[in-house]
Amino acid sequence: MVTAPFGYERVSSFQDAVRALHERGEDAKVIAGGQSLVPMLNLRLARPAWLVDINPVGAGPIEDHGGYLRLPALTRHRAIEEADLVRRRCPILAEAAARVGNVRTRTRGTIGGSLAHADPAGELPCVAVALGAEVTVQGRDGARDVAVDDLLVSYLTTTLEPDEVVAEVRVPTLGSRSGWSFLELSRRSSDWMVVGVAALVELDADGTVAAGSVAFGGVAERPWLAPAEVLADMLGAAPEEALLARMADRAAAMLHPDDDVHASGAYRRRLAAVLGRRALAEAAARARGHGRPAP
Amino acid sequence: MSQAGRQPVTFTVNGEQREAWVFPHDSLLDVLRDDLGHHEVRYGCGEGVCGTCTVLLDGEPVSGCLLLAVQADGCSLVTVRGLAAGGDLHPLQACFLRNGAAQCGFCTPGMLLTAWALLQRDPRPSRERIRRELIGNLCRCTGYSKILDAVEEHAAKAAERTGGHA
Numbered sequence: 001m002v003t004a005p006f007g008y009e010r011v012s013s014f015q016d017a018v019r020a021l022h023e024r025g026e027d028a029k030v031i032a033g034g035q036s037l038v039p040m041l042n043l044r045l046a047r048p049a050w051l052v053d054i055n056p057v058g059a060g061p062i063e064d065h066g067g068y069l070r071l072p073a074l075t076r077h078r079a080i081e082e083a084d085l086v087r088r089r090c091p092i093l094a095e096a097a098a099r100v101g102n103v104r105t106r107t108r109g110t111i112g113g114s115l116a117h118a119d120p121a122g123e124l125p126c127v128a129v130a131l132g133a134e135v136t137v138q139g140r141d142g143a144r145d146v147a148v149d150d151l152l153v154s155y156l157t158t159t160l161e162p163d164e165v166v167a168e169v170r171v172p173t174l175g176s177r178s179g180w181s182f183l184e185l186s187r188r189s190s191d192w193m194v195v196g197v198a199a200l201v202e203l204d205a206d207g208t209v210a211a212g213s214v215a216f217g218g219v220a221e222r223p224w225l226a227p228a229e230v231l232a233d234m235l236g237a238a239p240e241e242a243l244l245a246r247m248a249d250r251a252a253a254m255l256h257p258d259d260d261v262h263a264s265g266a267y268r269r270r271l272a273a274v275l276g277r278r279a280l281a282e283a284a285a286r287a288r289g290h291g292r293p294a295p
Numbered sequence: 296m297s298q299a300g301r302q303p304v305t306f307t308v309n310g311e312q313r314e315a316w317v318f319p320h321d322s323l324l325d326v327l328r329d330d331l332g333h334h335e336v337r338y339g340c341g342e343g344v345c346g347t348c349t350v351l352l353d354g355e356p357v358s359g360c361l362l363l364a365v366q367a368d369g370c371s372l373v374t375v376r377g378l379a380a381g382g383d384l385h386p387l388q389a390c391f392l393r394n395g396a397a398q399c400g401f402c403t404p405g406m407l408l409t410a411w412a413l414l415q416r417d418p419r420p421s422r423e424r425i426r427r428e429l430i431g432n433l434c435r436c437t438g439y440s441k442i443l444d445a446v447e448e449h450a451a452k453a454a455e456r457t458g459g460h461a
Contacts, residue, residue, distance in 0.1 A: 005300075008319030008365055031363075038361040039342040041320075051319065055366065078355070102431020103409060104343060107355045108362070189430045190344075 003041045006048055012056040014073075014138040014167045021163040022140060024050040030165055031055075032074060032113035035105045054165065059110075064089060064173070071169045073112025073135075077124075078103075080111060089173040092180035092198060096127040099182070102190045112166040115148060118158045118222065121192040125152055126217035127182060129225050130198035133171045139164040154221040177210075178202045179287030181279040184217070185271060187262060193218045194263045195271040199279035201239060203287045209234045214248070214280065216272050219257040226251040239284035248276030304368040308333065309377030317364040324348045324359030327374070335375050335404050339433075346432030349405035350374055356412045375404035378411060387411055387449045396445035398436035405432045410446045419450050 007024075011017045021028050027049035031037055040046040059074040062083055069090055071080070080086050080097035087094045100106055100114070100123050114124040115135060127133075128148040135151060136143050140163055148169075151158050160166070174180060184196030196217035204210040212234055214226040230251050234243055252273035257265040301316040308331065315330045327333040327350070339347035341360050348359035351373035378385040384392070387407060397403040406429065413420055413428045420428070425446045426439075434442065 003320040003322070005318065005320050008363070010365075034361055034363070034366075035343060035358075038322075038363070042322075042341045042360065051363075053363075053366065101343075102346070103412075103428055104346070104349065104356050104358045104361075104431055107352075107357055189427075 003038075004044060004047045006041075007050040008053065009050065010053045010056055014054070014057060014165055017052050017054050017057070017165045018138055018140055018163055020050075020052045021165065024052070026162045028052055028162070030113075030116070032116075033076065033105075033109035034113075035101060035109040036113070036117045036119065062086060065170075066173070068170045068172050069093075071111055071171065073166045073168055074110045075112075075169075077101075077106035077109045077111070077114075081106060090131070090171050091174070092127055092131070092182050092200070093124075093171055095180075095182045096123040096198070099123045099184060105190075111169050115151060115169065116158060116160060116166045118152050118154075118156050119192070120155055120220060120222050121196070121218045122223075123182070123184065123193065123196060123217065126196050126215050126223040127198045128169070128171070129223040130200055130213050130215035131172050132213070133169060135166045135170070136168045137164050138167040143167065149225060152222040174200070175202065177204070177287055179283040179285065181282035181286070183275045183279045183282075185275065195219055195257075195268050195275055197272065197275045197279045199276070199283040201280065201283040201287045203239070203284075207238060207288070208236050209239050209284075211235070212247075212280070212283075214251055214276060216251070216255065216276070219255045219268055219272055224255065226254075230254065239280075239287070241281055244280040244284060245277045248280055249273050252276055302365065304364055306367050306370045306372055308372045309374060315364065319363060319365055321364045322360050323350065323362040323364045323367050323372075326364040327359060327372075333374050333376070337401060337404065339401075344431070344433070345402075346405040346409065347402055349408045349432065351377075351408055351412055354412065354415065356409045373408065375407050378407060385411075386452065387414070387446070390445040390449040390452070391442070394441045394445040394448060396437060396441040402432055402434040402436075406434065406442055410442075410449075414446075414450060414453070419454055420446075422447060 009020050029048040031051045031053050060072045063070040077097040077100045133148045179201045181199045184193040198215045200213045202211040212231050216224045231247050255269050257268035259265045305314045315326050327336045337347040339345035343358040343361040349356050350359050409432050
């Protein structure tokens with residue numbers, strides 16, 4: 001496998017990246033960690049005329065802003081997985097980062113790249129949607145904030161303009177009465193998920209459910225966030241197993257996954273129900289202070 | 296740019312300063328093998344899945360097939376040859392040998408480098424941690440158990456030598 005030739009420009013700020021992307025036109029692509037892009041180049045599934053390398057911009061620290069963590073776009077998966085701050089304040093993100101690819105993928109791969117790549121079977125897009133994470137996008141006319149839910153459109157497709165680049169990611173932190181779970185099934189360890197689920201459950205002081213969120217990966221053209229009405233019955237109720245199972249079943253029944261070489265659509269829907277039940281139960285247990293500890 | 300679209304990159308390989316003139320689309324793997332003679336870094340899948348082209352980039356394992364050579368400019372690289380200082384086997388390599396952790400040997404450089412990098416982070420990893428860390432290094436011969444044995448044995452011996460505890 002030999003990559004087709006391309007031009008290469010290294011930039012040391014997001015403003016310069018935007019300028020370079022604008023100058024080079026639609027055939028220019030940003031390269032961050034390169035763990036999704038370079039396999040596509042090697043297989044000639046992508047043939048950009050130019051690569052704009054943003055790695056020299058650097059990552060900088062992950063910051064705690066109270067209600068959210070701020071992660072520079074170039075934060076590597078490995079840094080997220082190992083950061084004590086993330087493990088304490090948003091453990092579901094650390095867990096999801098630890099599940100991305102293999103150790104080499106995580107050494108290079110970045111959170112901004114993962115979200116901008118928009119793989120429907122990606123761990124971080126799924127968790128970001130469940131959490132209600134936001135990105136800041138740098139463009140020619142300055143920066144704009146976009147919910148990840150509004151960023152992701154379809155397979156490898158986002159609402160980013162060709163001359164825009166993700167500069168930072170903001171992820172809500174979880175409070176003391178919040179529980180979480182991220183579960184996925186892959187054919188082999190380090191493979192893409194067949195189905196994954198990110199679940200969050202927040203309890204009131206009386207132990208009833210105050211809020212909840214469930215997102216599935218691998219089941220549609222982008223991560224699928226269960227609509228609020230699907231989970232409405234659990235609000236104000238005690239998070240009992242049968243109730244949570246009904247919520248998961250109801251969400252899974254709305255899915256219409258495609259068949260592919262890894263699994264049939266029917267199997268994926270069944271898997272979504274099973275993993276959804278387990279994830280909601282685990283999230284509720286953690287919210288009550290039980291269950292397995294953070295990674 | 297000169298030399299018809301190539302550009303110079305310099306990095307150290309196993310502590311030695313090296314320079315190469317590369318195209319932007321040249322992978323680090325190709326440059327190490329074809330231009331610099333580091334045939335111990337091996338082509339397996341070209342997609343970052345198999346781990347045979349693992350090199351340490353500033354101490355961390357990366358896929359040589361997924362890094363552009365231009366991106367390694369100014370970095371420090373280690374291949375498996377860098378482990379065997381002065382021609383003596385690294386103790387981790389000796390443990391691989393003793394445990395029969397290599398058969399055809401094609402995956403072994405990547406296994407050794409990934410395991411070595413893990414032991415830098417965590418000198419006494421659990422067997423489960425070793426297994427998780429080596430998930431991205433595929434071996435078609437050994438069945439992996441002996442590789443895990445070798446890494447565990449090395450970690451235990453290193454702890455004994457330094458008087459460390461788990």
